[in-house]
Amino acid sequence: MNRIATILVMIGWFLVSQSYSKSADDLAQVQLDSKKAGPRAVENLTERAIVRDYRSAWTSLSHALEFNVFDPIEGPFAGNAKQMLKGTIARQQESGLRQRFLDQNHKLEVVFYAPEGDVVELHDTAEYQQQILDGGKPIHDERVVLHYIVLMTPSADRWVIRQLQAVPQF
Amino acid sequence: MKFALPVILVVVLAVLMIVALTEAGSAHGTVGIAAGSATYGLTPKPSTPEQSLTDLLVEAQRRNWDQALSFVSNVSASSDKDSFIQDWTGSHGSLRSFSNLESFELRPLHVTNDEAQMRVHLRWTTPVGPIDDVRDFHLARKGDIWKTVWPKRQEPSVPAQVIPVTYLRWDLVSGGADDEWGSKNVDTPHVRIVSMNAVDTAEGAVVMGEVVNEDTIPAFVNVNATLLDGSGSAIDDESSFDKIAHILLPKQVTAYRIDFPAFHLKNVKNVHMDVKATLVPASADPVIGVMNQKIDPDVQGKSVLRGELFNQSGQTVNIPHIVASFYDNNGQVVWVADGYVEQALLPQTSALFSVEFPKTLAAKVQNFHVVVNQYSPGRS
Amino acid sequence: MRPWLICAAVCLAEACGAQNVEVRVSFPVVAGNGATVSTSGSGKAIFYLVGPGVSSKNEIKLGEEIQLRTRDTQNAGAYQAIVCSERCASATFYVSAANPASLTFLVHPSRVPVSQNDAVSGVAFPFDQFHNFILTPLSIEFRLTAGSAALMTQAVRTRAGVAWFRTTSGKSAGALRVVAALDNLSAQRVVQQVAADPCNLRIAGQRNRSGILVQTEPVRDCAGNPVPDGTIVTFTAADANGKSTVDAPIKQGVARVEIAASGGASISVASGVVMGNEIHIGAQP
Numbered sequence: 121m122n123r124i125a126t127i128l129v130m131i132g133w134f135l136v137s138q139s140y141s142k143s144a145d146d147l148a149q150v151q152l153d154s155k156k157a158g159p160r161a162v163e164n165l166t167e168r169a170i171v172r173d174y175r176s177a178w179t180s181l182s183h184a185l186e187f188n189v190f191d192p193i194e195g196p197f198a199g200n201a202k203q204m205l206k207g208t209i210a211r212q213q214e215s216g217l218r219q220r221f222l223d224q225n226h227k228l229e230v231v232f233y234a235p236e237g238d239v240v241e242l243h244d245t246a247e248y249q250q251q252i253l254d255g256g257k258p259i260h261d262e263r264v265v266l267h268y269i270v271l272m273t274p275s276a277d278r279w280v281i282r283q284l285q286a287v288p289q290f
Numbered sequence: 291m292k293f294a295l296p297v298i299l300v301v302v303l304a305v306l307m308i309v310a311l312t313e314a315g316s317a318h319g320t321v322g323i324a325a326g327s328a329t330y331g332l333t334p335k336p337s338t339p340e341q342s343l344t345d346l347l348v349e350a351q352r353r354n355w356d357q358a359l360s361f362v363s364n365v366s367a368s369s370d371k372d373s374f375i376q377d378w379t380g381s382h383g384s385l386r387s388f389s390n391l392e393s394f395e396l397r398p399l400h401v402t403n404d405e406a407q408m409r410v411h412l413r414w415t416t417p418v419g420p421i422d423d424v425r426d427f428h429l430a431r432k433g434d435i436w437k438t439v440w441p442k443r444q445e446p447s448v449p450a451q452v453i454p455v456t457y458l459r460w461d462l463v464s465g466g467a468d469d470e471w472g473s474k475n476v477d478t479p480h481v482r483i484v485s486m487n488a489v490d491t492a493e494g495a496v497v498m499g500e501v502v503n504e505d506t507i508p509a510f511v512n513v514n515a516t517l518l519d520g521s522g523s524a525i526d527d528e529s530s531f532d533k534i535a536h537i538l539l540p541k542q543v544t545a546y547r548i549d550f551p552a553f554h555l556k557n558v559k560n561v562h563m564d565v566k567a568t569l570v571p572a573s574a575d576p577v578i579g580v581m582n583q584k585i586d587p588d589v590q591g592k593s594v595l596r597g598e599l600f601n602q603s604g605q606t607v608n609i610p611h612i613v614a615s616f617y618d619n620n621g622q623v624v625w626v627a628d629g630y631v632e633q634a635l636l637p638q639t640s641a642l643f644s645v646e647f648p649k650t651l652a653a654k655v656q657n658f659h660v661v662v663n664q665y666s667p668g669r670s
Numbered sequence: 671m672r673p674w675l676i677c678a679a680v681c682l683a684e685a686c687g688a689q690n691v692e693v694r695v696s697f698p699v700v701a702g703n704g705a706t707v708s709t710s711g712s713g714k715a716i717f718y719l720v721g722p723g724v725s726s727k728n729e730i731k732l733g734e735e736i737q738l739r740t741r742d743t744q745n746a747g748a749y750q751a752i753v754c755s756e757r758c759a760s761a762t763f764y765v766s767a768a769n770p771a772s773l774t775f776l777v778h779p780s781r782v783p784v785s786q787n788d789a790v791s792g793v794a795f796p797f798d799q800f801h802n803f804i805l806t807p808l809s810i811e812f813r814l815t816a817g818s819a820a821l822m823t824q825a826v827r828t829r830a831g832v833a834w835f836r837t838t839s840g841k842s843a844g845a846l847r848v849v850a851a852l853d854n855l856s857a858q859r860v861v862q863q864v865a866a867d868p869c870n871l872r873i874a875g876q877r878n879r880s881g882i883l884v885q886t887e888p889v890r891d892c893a894g895n896p897v898p899d900g901t902i903v904t905f906t907a908a909d910a911n912g913k914s915t916v917d918a919p920i921k922q923g924v925a926r927v928e929i930a931a932s933g934g935a936s937i938s939v940a941s942g943v944v945m946g947n948e949i950h951i952g953a954q955p
Contacts, residue, residue: 580915
């Protein structure tokens, strides 16, 4: 009887952990439109890779800024974007603030794809619930729509974000 | 219920013990145990050529050189012992130096009262996989004991000399981690697959062809292939592994072969090829000539391409590797074979090589081309 | 540069006897210039500033202006200025990039055969001193020179912050300097133009004491550029003993080998996928 109960608990834990990790991935919905890309057309495989890696980057960014940890942003970000995020996390650690980005929806448009395929510029119309917390106390909770200019470059095994800059409009 | 696990464990243990005991008698392929001789040490003096040669090979396998020499008639402990040992263990960092004799099989070719000719199939375990070698031994009877007449090997004599190295060398500088974006741009070498041929064999599907380094710098090259079915889904993907000369100097061409064991082309609608090239430091030295290449059958009747490698440089090539491509009369690659030379290539000396190819293709082969790869520890 | 016209003034207080706190930010805010945040009301409150690279928390007095330091507004992007007393009020504002201070310049390839159409391309991005991406249209001039010869000069206006060009490689092997210039800023890259495939590959041979010495003529491409040293030339000799091949690298413009053959031999040459001529050398007398 004890054994059966143990097995049931293990199965239950497994299912819960799967659903928990799934919800982290489901956090960011990403769609990509490459009709206006130029001078180079975006290949199908590249489109899929960019969507996958952009989603993964925002999931990592959300985790990093919610828990004030550096590790999640090491892989998906490079250059200025990484430096900026590291600065944000460091300042948040000092001030005790945290940010949450919930229920994210990103509509990406490729506006430039270099002739050699080594850099892509995207416009991201990002909609999400932004929460800012001081310790555990929410001080700001708002559904926002922001416009991001994004520069991504291919690295060894993925596309990384080099520049992530919000602008009032495209 | 609570005794179920212990009972299961005991039953499994008993089964494994029975299997081990029943398999102990057939020592074929077991390291250190010669076929049919599980209780060596208690056997009588070698009164037959088979027994004598078996004893010699077992001692050589165990590296008991003094014991092994006692079964050889023309090599004593005082003379040529080093040469005898080197013949087995290799030298100059050759492939043989890293190999072990795993097993052997012998059969008599010709036996009289006083002389015998025995053919031995030797199987070596090496860092590059198993290597089979076939050697003929001559034995002679002295009194009532048979001993092997060891063929004296001529060590290549390399006179002392100074050979200037004037060939080009390419070094690779990686750049710092802080280099600004866009400033450290060195493109990967441009290589191109120039031919591809997919065939079915008894062992499975094979994809082969040739690839050229079209760039002006050396490239480390690997070729991968993915078999796709009618819906475009991948059935299997494999790499050329070592059936390719990995380091290609500018404008150098190598053959490649990719094996798909247990897959056949009848289910394959497309083959997706992918060649990966990376920057690598390299040297144009040593230059190795491939001389006197010929196709003829070996002692076992197999079709082989044999020839001689000549090291034109002043440095030792520890482990030469040959990649040979075979063409039909249309110039299409019909087979790619590779092989290693177990002895090191000393400067200004040559060594024989042979690579086998399927007998069924012998009639089709009109031409061939050999590329030499080489591995030398601690050197790029 | 057009000023950014954004200033969001938000009033979030509910009617429960709590005072209405308003937060306003001066505009436009340019990176590195600082900004002023004004608040209404009285009493103590906590001021939060959250944005790219910024996260701070300070006690303030309501009704007084808060000066944001240059350090707090050096990253371009969206910021939240939040004031909390009994309730919280916030304002969203944007910081725009400052004047150009650097150019990121990507050029491909690093090596290119001569006379190839559309073989060389470059992409330039302007950034300010804080590494903010500048999106306002700017004119960037691309200049290509090989030695002292100017091959191309082209002015391109940035669109979405990017300017790019594509052109044919030059006719002569050597270093091709590629410069992107914006006012007094510039970034330079070098592309190595290399010889194309060997052309008219020819060999000559003669017998000597040890065998046959075979040598190529100086190996050049069709434009006359010498093929670089180290390029492999494959010599193949067929004689009575079989076939012999040697992959020899070019040294000082030529490749040479010595083939041991006492009998007559036919010798051919190839480099990459280019074939050369075939010669026949008679047996040793």
